[in-house]
Amino acid sequence: MEYKNPIGVNINLETGVIPGAKKLVRRLSDLKGYFQDEEAYSELLKDDPVVYEVYAVEQEESEGDLNFATTVLYPGKVGREFFFTKGHFHAKPDRAEIYYGIKGKGGMLLQTPEGKAEWIEMGPGTVVYVPPYWAHRTVNTGNEPFIFLAIYPADAGHDYGSIKEKGFSKLVIEENGEAKVVDNPRWKE
Ligand SMILES: O=P(O)(O)OC[C@H]1O[C@](O)(CO)[C@@H](O)[C@@H]1O
Numbered sequence: 001m002e003y004k005n006p007i008g009v010n011i012n013l014e015t016g017v018i019p020g021a022k023k024l025v026r027r028l029s030d031l032k033g034y035f036q037d038e039e040a041y042s043e044l045l046k047d048d049p050v051v052y053e054v055y056a057v058e059q060e061e062s063e064g065d066l067n068f069a070t071t072v073l074y075p076g077k078v079g080r081e082f083f084f085t086k087g088h089f090h091a092k093p094d095r096a097e098i099y100y101g102i103k104g105k106g107g108m109l110l111q112t113p114e115g116k117a118e119w120i121e122m123g124p125g126t127v128v129y130v131p132p133y134w135a136h137r138t139v140n141t142g143n144e145p146f147i148f149l150a151i152y153p154a155d156a157g158h159d160y161g162s163i164k165e166k167g168f169s170k171l172v173i174e175e176n177g178e179a180k181v182v183d184n185p186r187w188k189e
């Protein structure tokens with residue numbers, strides 16, 4: 001039997017960087033069609049800001065193994081909608097996931113395949129359990145980077161399709177300086 005080597009790394013709790021991890025950058029242009037306000041999107045696209053960065057330590061796809069990744073989700077808005085991650089179901093939809101809040105302020109939108117949504121506020125120290133079958137998207141509702149760790153099965157995979165097409169049934173917007181979760185007017189089951 002060949003055994004894999006254990007890994008121990010220190011996450012930089014200020015920057016979210018995991019030394020030696022694979023870095024992925026998602027700019028606003030990677031999120032075309034995701035935000036409601038298309039005019040505000042086009043305007044902001046001139047600068048094409050980085051919306052989030054992921055530092056991932058991933059294994060080859062195999063049952064029983066685990067991946068982990070930090071995400072640095074920058075503060076910002078497109079119109080009234082706060083910056084968010086794309087959001088996804090798992091390609092193996094019954095795979096669960098754990099998130100842990102490190103820095104900043106935000107939350108997670110979760111949604112069943114039928115469109116039932118839940119919002120969970122997150123800050124440093126918050127643990128979120130994402131049950132099997134729930135899509136998940138994180139949102140930065142603060143003024144500084146929102147940094148968190150995700151731990152997920154190595155064979156979970158990402159299914160971006162239906163979220164990209166239909167979005168979530170709820171939106172997280174700013175209203176009078178506060179984050180508010182409202183119905184998505186464009187949502188259709
Ligand atoms: O994959 P998305 O929806 O862009 O969100 C990024 C974050 O979610 C994960 O895919 C884990 O669910 C990580 O790679 C990363 O932490």
Ligand SMILES: [Fe+2]
Pocket residue numbers: 088089090097136152
């Ligand atoms: Fe996930």
